[in-house]
Amino acid sequence: MKLHPLAAVREAGRRALLVGSSVLFFTTMAATTLHVGDVGLALLLTPVGALLGAVYGAAYHLRFSYELDGGTLAIQSGVLSRTDRAIPLQRVQNVDLRQSLLQRLLGLAVVRVETAGGGQTEAVLDFVSRGEAERLQRGIRSGTRTTTEPDEAGPAPSPLFELGDVELGLYALTSFRPRSVLVLLLAAPVGLGAAGNVLLQAAAPLGGPSSLAPSALASVAGVVLAFVGALLAVLTSIALSSLYTLVGYYGFALTRVEDDLVYERGLVRRYSGSIPLSKVQMLTVSEHVLARRLGYAGLRVETAGYSRGGDGGRGRGGSSRPDSAVPLATRERASSLARSIEPFGPLEFERPPKRARRRYAARYLAVVLLLTALLYGVGVLVGDLAYWPAPLLFLPFVPVAAHEKWVNRGYHVGPEHVAVRDGFWRRTTRIVPYDRLQTVDVRRTVFQRRLDLASLVVDTASSGSLVGAPAVAHDVETGTVRGLQGHLRERLSVLRASRFVPGSSPRNA
Amino acid sequence: MTDPTADAADGPVERLHPRVRLLWTVGGLVVGVLVLVAGWLVERFVLSLPVWLAPATATVLFLVGVLLALARYRVWRFQLQGDALYLERGVFTRVETAVPYVRVQHIDTQRGPVDRLVGLSSIVVYTAGSRGADVTVPGLAPDRARRLRDRLRDLAVAAEPGDAV
Numbered sequence: 202m203k204l205h206p207l208a209a210v211r212e213a214g215r216r217a218l219l220v221g222s223s224v225l226f227f228t229t230m231a232a233t234t235l236h237v238g239d240v241g242l243a244l245l246l247t248p249v250g251a252l253l254g255a256v257y258g259a260a261y262h263l264r265f266s267y268e269l270d271g272g273t274l275a276i277q278s279g280v281l282s283r284t285d286r287a288i289p290l291q292r293v294q295n296v297d298l299r300q301s302l303l304q305r306l307l308g309l310a311v312v313r314v315e316t317a318g319g320g321q322t323e324a325v326l327d328f329v330s331r332g333e334a335e336r337l338q339r340g341i342r343s344g345t346r347t348t349t350e351p352d353e354a355g356p357a358p359s360p361l362f363e364l365g366d367v368e369l370g371l372y373a374l375t376s377f378r379p380r381s382v383l384v385l386l387l388a389a390p391v392g393l394g395a396a397g398n399v400l401l402q403a404a405a406p407l408g409g410p411s412s413l414a415p416s417a418l419a420s421v422a423g424v425v426l427a428f429v430g431a432l433l434a435v436l437t438s439i440a441l442s443s444l445y446t447l448v449g450y451y452g453f454a455l456t457r458v459e460d461d462l463v464y465e466r467g468l469v470r471r472y473s474g475s476i477p478l479s480k481v482q483m484l485t486v487s488e489h490v491l492a493r494r495l496g497y498a499g500l501r502v503e504t505a506g507y508s509r510g511g512d513g514g515r516g517r518g519g520s521s522r523p524d525s526a527v528p529l530a531t532r533e534r535a536s537s538l539a540r541s542i543e544p545f546g547p548l549e550f551e552r553p554p555k556r557a558r559r560r561y562a563a564r565y566l567a568v569v570l571l572l573t574a575l576l577y578g579v580g581v582l583v584g585d586l587a588y589w590p591a592p593l594l595f596l597p598f599v600p601v602a603a604h605e606k607w608v609n610r611g612y613h614v615g616p617e618h619v620a621v622r623d624g625f626w627r628r629t630t631r632i633v634p635y636d637r638l639q640t641v642d643v644r645r646t647v648f649q650r651r652l653d654l655a656s657l658v659v660d661t662a663s664s665g666s667l668v669g670a671p672a673v674a675h676d677v678e679t680g681t682v683r684g685l686q687g688h689l690r691e692r693l694s695v696l697r698a699s700r701f702v703p704g705s706s707p708r709n710a
Numbered sequence: 711m712t713d714p715t716a717d718a719a720d721g722p723v724e725r726l727h728p729r730v731r732l733l734w735t736v737g738g739l740v741v742g743v744l745v746l747v748a749g750w751l752v753e754r755f756v757l758s759l760p761v762w763l764a765p766a767t768a769t770v771l772f773l774v775g776v777l778l779a780l781a782r783y784r785v786w787r788f789q790l791q792g793d794a795l796y797l798e799r800g801v802f803t804r805v806e807t808a809v810p811y812v813r814v815q816h817i818d819t820q821r822g823p824v825d826r827l828v829g830l831s832s833i834v835v836y837t838a839g840s841r842g843a844d845v846t847v848p849g850l851a852p853d854r855a856r857r858l859r860d861r862l863r864d865l866a867v868a869a870e871p872g873d874a875v
Binding site for chain 2: 488638650
């Protein structure tokens, strides 16, 4: 099978532009700086380059083909050096569909296939018609299952969850996308003058400085300005972030198709993806402090699919981060969905011993004192910094912060799962089935050893993004942690001895 | 060292080859030389420093490196236990890792140039995990490394014929 004919047009155009512009760039550079050739030659060579690019793009399209049959997705690609790739469907972890606005209007879609191996997305079909994309997704999914049933014969997929307006709003408000900071950083230098003025005006009623001159900044007015500036930056990035999330998660719906969860989302760009329930590595429940107060939680299902290295949002590929199964729902809803995926019992968390809380208080105190000392030192070096004791204002918050950190940490050992919980601003609970354990570490820093505490680090094969960090039970009694490590190892060997799962996938090549 | 899963199948607790201390000291030596060179460059092109500063810093760093190498060697141990390869290491953060044999994907023996110089070898055990997916046992005599690799391979195959995700 070939990609959509329009993909040839797009590919040819893209390559023509790329090669043409680089030819133009290099020939004019050669003409002006090295005096090799002249601008006339450059203008002559540019269309030639563009034509070559277009031919290469068209050739790439002609030489790209894929086939889905016999339990394998086969892809042949490459103009000069050819690659034949065969992906056994049983090994496929995720199948994603993406549509940009233009692609939606034209009825096209990009299909991305992830397996556990490799450093990047294993197959990208960019792009095919919407109908073909759905046929592929269905075909790959039915091949992923070990028992093959005829397609489309089952009952109509039942919607499991739809994101309501309130939930979408709250999710947008409480989810933070690093991309917004990037936008802010890129935009700030462009509108530097305007940003400075806005900043000065916003800070003026609170006693801010009248100008951005260094002399005006070395007083209390400087602190006010820094404070207002930080506040504005945070608010702007929250606003950008919310907008981004709002657009990205509009119309989120989760359905269960056979043994897969399939989600769809997006206002402008449409995303759709499948999560095979037989390949779940870890469940992550995350509760932002605000959502938590209101009784909401989000749920993420981690598989071994997506490539490491975080958010590859740039370029054609788009991000390859594991997606939420449920962005945000009432806590009961989220936990009942989580339990329908992995049947775990009630979670009763064991908190770290009380001396751990003392450790957190000492840590925060040290940070506050260090900051104060640092400001004082800077003051001594550059002249008077009137506000060096400012960090001491945080002192009253030290015990509160330590307590909150302590309260939110904990671990739970169940009959089939181990769960750990951590974080105040965004409390994350990770639930790992015993038969997904990889290595199990006991870690003790110098400070932990003094207090006879240790951390248990439970690694799984889930994708190693920020959210997919290993499950860590922080600051537990050393003896208990060693016991836990032994318990987990024992559970793993018992489970693996009694059960052989043919459908899961290996990571070795 | 208390071990919760000790049973008859456990092998003896093993240490690294004593010569690994030499190998790790080389790291300290390199840092020391780099500091000397950097000191000389700064002296030459940027600003004048006291003559003793760079050599003294280099010596202190080198000594710290030697002490760290000795401490690392003292702490390091490993054991082929019934169900997992067990490692204990780390001077400041003590880490006790259990790599279950069922999770081993493949095993390498590696010899870098400095390894070859002091006649040592190391093995790297790979798992499918997201973090710490490769566990290294350094400082092994070459045929001991080969034997350990073969033993681990046999244990991994015997543990389960399936995959390991």
